[in-house]
Amino acid sequence: DGRFAPFTLHGFPLTGASFSAVRNDDDLLIEPLHLGFAQGTATGKMRAQGSLGEEHLGFDLYLKNANLREASVILDRFSAMRRGEPPPTTSEYVEQTAQVFADVGISAEGMVSDPYSFHGEGNATLKGPGLGEVRLLGLLSHLINFTALDFTRLDTNFSIAGDSLEFNEVSLTGPNAAISAHGNYALRQ
Numbered sequence: 001d002g003r004f005a006p007f008t009l010h011g012f013p014l015t016g017a018s019f020s021a022v023r024n025d026d027d028l029l030i031e032p033l034h035l036g037f038a039q040g041t042a043t044g045k046m047r048a049q050g051s052l053g054e055e056h057l058g059f060d061l062y063l064k065n066a067n068l069r070e071a072s073v074i075l076d077r078f079s080a081m082r083r084g085e086p087p088p089t090t091s092e093y094v095e096q097t098a099q100v101f102a103d104v105g106i107s108a109e110g111m112v113s114d115p116y117s118f119h120g121e122g123n124a125t126l127k128g129p130g131l132g133e134v135r136l137l138g139l140l141s142h143l144i145n146f147t148a149l150d151f152t153r154l155d156t157n158f159s160i161a162g163d164s165l166e167f168n169e170v171s172l173t174g175p176n177a178a179i180s181a182h183g184n185y186a187l188r189q
Contacts, residue, residue, distance in 0.1 A: 040066030
């Protein structure tokens with residue numbers, strides 16, 4: 001059916017991989033890179049430089065057509081595993097996002113040993129019915145009946161700043177409403 005076999009990278013689940021790699025001493029370039037994640041496909045390149053345990057990683061990746069519900073479940077389970085906690089139960093709002101798909105582009109650099117050391121930029125587009133169920137805007141999401149507004153598309157640009165995502169612009173639209181916003185999301189919890 002064209003699907004890749006599952007595998008994990010440091011415990012992170014992916015489906016299939018193909019790549020070309022060139023190693024020169026402490027410099028490893030992987031280009032082109034193709035991976036499967038959450039029903040979507042990721043393409044791009046990665047470069048690791050430095051000695052074992054001190055590697056600096058830079059990457060440019062583009063994820064296309066990933067299922068938001070599946071991606072959320074995978075990321076929640078992976079985060080719980082890294083913290084040594086049991087897998088969380090799937091939250092109700094994630095269950096309503098089966099028809100929401102994401103395209104995400106990210107370019108960042110940091111230390112392999114510290115996921116909060118990365119800095120870079122990205123952009124994302126989320127599309128599909130059920131997008132209004134996602135609690136994207138913090139307290140505002142509880143105050144506004146997003147389901148009634150029928151949001152079907154979100155576009156955003158963001159910066160990765162260590163343990164924070166800085167959303168410079170977020171545009172949430174549907175057939176009868178539009179919201180623009182900006183803000184930060186703390187990755188460390």
